[in-house]
Amino acid sequence: MKQIKTEARWKETFKVAWPLCLSYTPIGLACGILLHAAGFNTLLTGLVSLVIFSGGAQFLIAQMLTVNAPILTIVLMLFFLELRYALLGSSLSKYLQGESRSSIFTFALSLNDENYAVNYLKFATDKHWTPNDARQVEHWSLLFWTVSNIVGSLIGSVLSINLTVVDFALTALFIYMIVMQIKSRLSLLICIFSGALAAVCMIITKSTLGLVASTLIASFTGFLIEELLVKKRPASALLQDIGSRKGGPIIEEIEKKESDIL
Amino acid sequence: MEYSSLDHLLIIILGFFVAFAPRYLPLLFFSKRQIPEWFNDWMKYVPISLFTALVVKGIFISSKYTLVTSGNLALIIGGLVVILIAYWTRSMAMSVIVGLVTVMILTLII
Numbered sequence: 001m002k003q004i005k006t007e008a009r010w011k012e013t014f015k016v017a018w019p020l021c022l023s024y025t026p027i028g029l030a031c032g033i034l035l036h037a038a039g040f041n042t043l044l045t046g047l048v049s050l051v052i053f054s055g056g057a058q059f060l061i062a063q064m065l066t067v068n069a070p071i072l073t074i075v076l077m078l079f080f081l082e083l084r085y086a087l088l089g090s091s092l093s094k095y096l097q098g099e100s101r102s103s104i105f106t107f108a109l110s111l112n113d114e115n116y117a118v119n120y121l122k123f124a125t126d127k128h129w130t131p132n133d134a135r136q137v138e139h140w141s142l143l144f145w146t147v148s149n150i151v152g153s154l155i156g157s158v159l160s161i162n163l164t165v166v167d168f169a170l171t172a173l174f175i176y177m178i179v180m181q182i183k184s185r186l187s188l189l190i191c192i193f194s195g196a197l198a199a200v201c202m203i204i205t206k207s208t209l210g211l212v213a214s215t216l217i218a219s220f221t222g223f224l225i226e227e228l229l230v231k232k233r234p235a236s237a238l239l240q241d242i243g244s245r246k247g248g249p250i251i252e253e254i255e256k257k258e259s260d261i262l
Numbered sequence: 263m264e265y266s267s268l269d270h271l272l273i274i275i276l277g278f279f280v281a282f283a284p285r286y287l288p289l290l291f292f293s294k295r296q297i298p299e300w301f302n303d304w305m306k307y308v309p310i311s312l313f314t315a316l317v318v319k320g321i322f323i324s325s326k327y328t329l330v331t332s333g334n335l336a337l338i339i340g341g342l343v344v345i346l347i348a349y350w351t352r353s354m355a356m357s358v359i360v361g362l363v364t365v366m367i368l369t370l371i372i
Binding site (some may be wrong): 085135167 | 271277286290302306307310342
């Protein structure tokens, strides 16, 4: 890919990508520190950042390793977590029509939530934005993500970190992600339901497989209730948005802009 | 159970496949067709359900898979603090740092 980049183009794409790269750095550092605490060496931390390239997935790996989950369970959890990329891929696919199979392949390799948001906005608003530009934005974010993970891993090997505190750092991260995801009253309801169900499933199965079961049941329940409400009672209070505070991460502003333009 | 670096490598390799397939296949197949609506609507709820389950695991479930009913007050309060900070600031760094400081202080007091 590097040969195709002309001087002007990489500067152009970096201008688009740098806020994203900047926001990746602290998260990548944290992720590297946590992976190191979970036993990952620096080389493998770099590798996992390159080939999986997903904050949520890498935090999940760190968490599952600290609770000694079996490898198969970890992979199963990753699978369900990463399934959401099917949504991102399918919504971008209209901008990649006519691209070759190998071009789509390399595009998918470094796609993730945040560079998706940036690229979707650029595709939707800038008619000169090409799949190649989009791929360069992906590569910029991948570069910053991987380097900050490696640096985090090195920091982790220098500092000694209390494991119970690391554990809560992960819990806090997941809580943050939940708060960001809850948009409707129904999603809040599903969140509470999922929590209770997860406790029951884990106590019954005595293993992390309970996590997989409760995730599937709770998400499917959310889907069924939404289907039912949309068909039967579209005015239901459950479907309404919960007001949220304005401002915050860059990604939110981009999404906000997107809705203004479209 | 102790993991070796080989186990880690195995997780990375298998993880790559489960992470890559959902990014690649829909791009390939749905460049002309629409992805089924029901699948979209279902997947929307996966992150919330999964993250909540993990939080419950972190605060209320012991390593032997029993319900933790005492000794986790610091974590519960810390969790509530994180919710409030996340809601008001929408900042990941603030949420995690304030949450960690809260738990560290509380474990010293309680």
